[in-house]
Amino acid sequence: MARLRDNRTRILVTGGAGFIGSHLIDRLLKRGNEVLCVDNLFTGSKRNIDHLTTHPRFEFMRHDVTSPLYVEVDEIYNLACPASPVHYQHDPVQTTKTSVYGAINILGLAKRLKCKVFQASTSEVYGDPAIHPQPETYWGNVNPIGPRSCYNEAKRCAETLFFDYHRQHGLEIKVARIFNTFGPRMHPADGRVVSNFIVQALRGDPITIFGDGSQTRSFCYVDDVVDGLIRLMDTGPDVIGPFNIGNPQEFSITGLAGMITRMIGSESKIAYRDLPQDDPRRRQPDISLARSLIEWEPTVSLETGLHKTIDYFRDRLLDVAPRMR
Template identity: 50%
Template sequence: MRIVVAGGAGFIGSHLCEALLADGHEVIAVDNLLTGQRAHVQAFLDHPRFTFLEHDVTQPLDLAVDQIYHLASPASPEGYRRYPIPTLLVNALGTYHLLELARRYGARFLFASTSEVYGDPLVHPQVESYFGNVNPIGPRSCYDEGKRYGEAMTMEFVRSYNLDARIVRIFNTYGPRMDPHDGRVVPNFITRALRGEPLVIYGDGTQTRSLCYVSDLVRGLRLAMDRDGLAGAVINLGNPHEQTIRELAELVLELTGSMSPILFAEPRPDDPSRRCPDITRARTLLGWEPQVPVREGLQATIAYFAQVLNHAPSAGL
């Protein structure tokens, strides 16, 4: 098949491109490199079935394709705070143009949404039928509301044009190719531990996250795309194993052998206190659940960051 991965030079997008190429597909990675990195796809730039197209999907695109994965968007706090308006635009106008492309060629479409649409949830664990508890004008709203708008746009194309589109809500994903400076808890803790710097917890450390390794997430995305009969479906993809931020910090210190202290700071505005997916739909519709234990995934991620930090000058970090 001929497959577009919008955001293909990003953290998750590049892993998805790699997996699709390995299975024999023709892959077109579309990325404006706002937060994506050409280095993420460098290893397969010369692959005969891979094309990299530097393009902003807020502008129309015309390619005959069979499937479109829409992962184009800043996804980390540092990214969407630096580029709040582009974040809103790529999830609104970018989603529209990619949906129109799917409609033009009869392609199947997957919108990569986020657990952030649940905001600071009052329902736990979070089920897909929950409408969320989101601050529409807060400092995270460019991402939260951008994704919620993208979901609404996707569903209108399903209802109005019978487009074969589905929505996946991605929970905290981690692994190699994350940006060490992207502001998320895993790279923050690992880079600080490796440098011997304090691990800063914003709040009292009892807030929770559920970490899903990138290979598990990519497998879930592909199942959600390839499974027939899912037009209009909304599916959580994430790890239902919940742990506190304090527990995560202690595990990172253990795995890195770091003597870094743990410090506490004021909570960040609108930071969710609990985050854990209900993955009943993913299990039922896709036969999917995470397989990589957090300890194993963190070890691979630590090894990646150790290499990146050792080569910081040449990596431009």
């Protein structure tokens, strides 16, 4: 990306064609930045960034972060990695490479450019937590050899690399542990509970619940998450993280299914399936640090966010339904 003649900030977003990444790019462009979106389109989609193709401050580069990247930017957001179990378990070795090699390559780039760099970590670093809610000081309860470990452990390793680059090279880093996020542009076949329930309810198919449905999650609308990431990135060099970014309100999976079917007016019935191995029973962030140090907390209610997400999937249903069969 060629440097501009003015002082506009040039920002690299890896994984920028993904669900959260594309919303982040929208917000960065509205702030007047120039954005280079890098994505290999394994789980990201051109559909998510089609509206930006003619934007004068947007550029797309198809690239896999497991290979070095040579660009000139002022800030980096690293969001590159498949984030849903369906996708990250499809090629677990590549998932680990994306998080670990990707972190090494992005950190090397940031070191050369002497720029601040953000790492999108995950609540999955806590595994199936024995402490509830989960504070950033909790080290987690993670199975290192299970089917989810390609994602959990790779993200934990990426955090290690970020903090070691900070300690060893003085690199300015920012790390956020993102909890369950939902909203428009979710992949309709990503296997996540919100997208699954909405698509199934809209089609009148059975609502698939794994386990007995008593397990809980905390759902944060994507606009709130993006706000948290930007607030963190805007802080000074002494504010590093990790920070939990998520909604501290806890909902059962059964309760979520009931809410979605009522909002849609669906007559879908519940179909129970066996709980996958290592699936966490409870997940809820303690966001005390985010509230105090970056003055962030979510403002969009679950119901408001679901209305927007349902509208999105309703508009897409005719297109996605044949591919969901």
